[in-house]
Amino acid sequence: MESTFSSPAEAALQREAGSAGLRTPLGDLDRVYELERVAGFVRDLGCQRVALQFPDQLLGDAGAVAARLEEATGSKMFILGDTAYGSCCVDVLGAEQAGAQALVHFGPACLSPPARPLPVAFVLGQRSVALELCAKAFEAQNPDPTAPVALLSEPSCAHALEALATLLRPRYLDLLVSSPALPLPAGSLNPNPEPLERFGRRFPLAPGRCLEEYGAFYVGGSEAISDPDLDPDLSRLLLGWAPGRPFSSCCPDTGQTQDEGVRAGRLRARRRYLVERARDARVVGLLAGTLGVARHREALAHLRNLTQAAGKRSYVLALGRPTPAKLANFPEVDVFVLLACPLGTLAPQPSGGFFRPVLAPCELEAACNPAWPPPGLAPHLTHYVDLLPGSPFHVPLPPPDSELWDAPDVSLITGDLRPPPAWKPSDDPECSALTPKPQLELAESSPAASFLSSRSWKGLQPRLGQTPVTGAVSGRRGIAIAYEDEGNS
Numbered sequence: 129m130e131s132t133f134s135s136p137a138e139a140a141l142q143r144e145a146g147s148a149g150l151r152t153p154l155g156d157l158d159r160v161y162e163l164e165r166v167a168g169f170v171r172d173l174g175c176q177r178v179a180l181q182f183p184d185q186l187l188g189d190a191g192a193v194a195a196r197l198e199e200a201t202g203s204k205m206f207i208l209g210d211t212a213y214g215s216c217c218v219d220v221l222g223a224e225q226a227g228a229q230a231l232v233h234f235g236p237a238c239l240s241p242p243a244r245p246l247p248v249a250f251v252l253g254q255r256s257v258a259l260e261l262c263a264k265a266f267e268a269q270n271p272d273p274t275a276p277v278a279l280l281s282e283p284s285c286a287h288a289l290e291a292l293a294t295l296l297r298p299r300y301l302d303l304l305v306s307s308p309a310l311p312l313p314a315g316s317l318n319p320n321p322e323p324l325e326r327f328g329r330r331f332p333l334a335p336g337r338c339l340e341e342y343g344a345f346y347v348g349g350s351e352a353i354s355d356p357d358l359d360p361d362l363s364r365l366l367l368g369w370a371p372g373r374p375f376s377s378c379c380p381d382t383g384q385t386q387d388e389g390v391r392a393g394r395l396r397a398r399r400r401y402l403v404e405r406a407r408d409a410r411v412v413g414l415l416a417g418t419l420g421v422a423r424h425r426e427a428l429a430h431l432r433n434l435t436q437a438a439g440k441r442s443y444v445l446a447l448g449r450p451t452p453a454k455l456a457n458f459p460e461v462d463v464f465v466l467l468a469c470p471l472g473t474l475a476p477q478p479s480g481g482f483f484r485p486v487l488a489p490c491e492l493e494a495a496c497n498p499a500w501p502p503p504g505l506a507p508h509l510t511h512y513v514d515l516l517p518g519s520p521f522h523v524p525l526p527p528p529d530s531e532l533w534d535a536p537d538v539s540l541i542t543g544d545l546r547p548p549p550a551w552k553p554s555d556d557p558e559c560s561a562l563t564p565k566p567q568l569e570l571a572e573s574s575p576a577a578s579f580l581s582s583r584s585w586k587g588l589q590p591r592l593g594q595t596p597v598t599g600a601v602s603g604r605r606g607i608a609i610a611y612e613d614e615g616n617s
Contacts, residue, residue, distance in 0.1 A: 163197060177206065179226050180207050187207075216471045216472065232248075233248060233251065235252075240421045243422050265383045274301055279306060279347070280306050280347070286307060289306065306330065307330050309330050348377065348379075403495050404495075405462070406491055411460055413443050414428060415468075417473070431489060469511070470510040489512040493515050493523075498526060
């Protein structure tokens with residue numbers, strides 16, 4: 129049985145971390161996990177305690193990898209395998225609990241900067257790529273050799289993009305090769321000109337060029353995946369890429385291609401629907417989906433200011449990984465907003481779905497900020513950092529006397545006219561959370577109380593002054609499973 133605010137301990141004990149049949153052969157460990165590079169990283173830092181973070185599907189190899197690294201470096205290795213939120217984020221809190229001086233992250237990663245400074249090395253993996261098949265697929269999808277195209281890939285295929293570009297450059301003149309936005313080594317100089325960093329990737333754009341000019345060719349995915357929506361990395365690219373540019377994907381094993389335009393339109397339509405749900409909502413639940421990504425506290429304060437400006441009530445909930453059973457304990461909440469890394473925000477929902485929709489921070493921004501989006505903004509932002517001050521996409525809230533707050537707004541879901549929010553600064557002396565009743569009683573005016581008043585069962589009746597006064601008596605003793613007066617049953 130799932131508890132109210134946390135996952136049951138039995139779920140972690142019963143979950144299979146990995147089966148022996150899926151383990152990497154011992155002879156391939158050095159190549160698959162790049163142990164020589166990792167050992168050099170540990171020796172250069174002189175660390176004596178290092179944390180190794182594995183996702184669930186790679187935990188079967190964790191013991192062998194840790195033993196190899198301890199033998200090669202002489203340092204103590206600690207295995208982190210039970211991340212509280214998403215395995216794509218660096219588990220800085222777990223590393224600190226182990227007293228680690230550095231961390232090595234294996235598997236898919238969102239590459240979000242950690243909340244605390246800690247030397248981190250990423251091992252994304254090196255999946256085999258059929259370069260000839262992918263080159264033929266690229267030529268079939270892009271017959272015009274002068275059209276600008278950006279080469280993208282899933283993290284484990286990034287090592288092959290430069291080799292693929294080498295095969296294509298004799299014919300194609302305007303190729304842009306992306307690379308993972310890995311943290312630069314300590315003491316290294318930033319490249320000049322500094323490449324554009326977006327979607328967890330770096331794009332070496334020429335001066336005067338912008339990313340919106342390029343189409344996209346994505347190498348990744350698998351034919352074995354029945355539902356491509358299960359890939360949050362590809363979803364992030366489809367949502368953020370310029371809508372008018374072509375976007376195609378290619379399987380690295382077979383070279384089979386697919387036009388992603390239809391899927392991108394479906395994802396954007398779903399996001400526009402969620403924005404409408406957020407505009408209709410009166411109570412918003414802010415889910416703390418990460419504690420290890422930088423600026424998460426600042427983003428949480430920003431979202432609370434948004435909801436207050438739009439006249440909505442917000443509640444902050446720290447529930448770990450959100451599940452339908454956890455969120456169903458808050459029926460008065462109209463929508464939830466998951467504050468997490470880009471991949472965690474777009475992660476597929478569990479089977480059965482949620483009782484209320486779960487939104488990304490960008491959708492709440494679009495629903496509560498009448499000045500959003502800024503002129504010329506094409507992409508759908510998937511990282512909350514892009515909404516904060518200092519980002520080129522940050523849009524401040526309009527002043528209270530702005531006409532934007534009074535613009536008529538009709539819900540596309542219910543067809544009703546939405547009232548303008550009564551926006552007032554928090555230090556306004558006229559702002560009060562109490563409203564008088566006809567009987568001159570004071571009661572708190574809150575959407576949660578209104579929701580409770582609409583329910584048929586409203587809890588135990590106090591019946592003040594109607595219950596006779598009696599002396600205190602001894603109650604039942606014991607625990608709920610076996611009280612003392614129940615006997616042995």
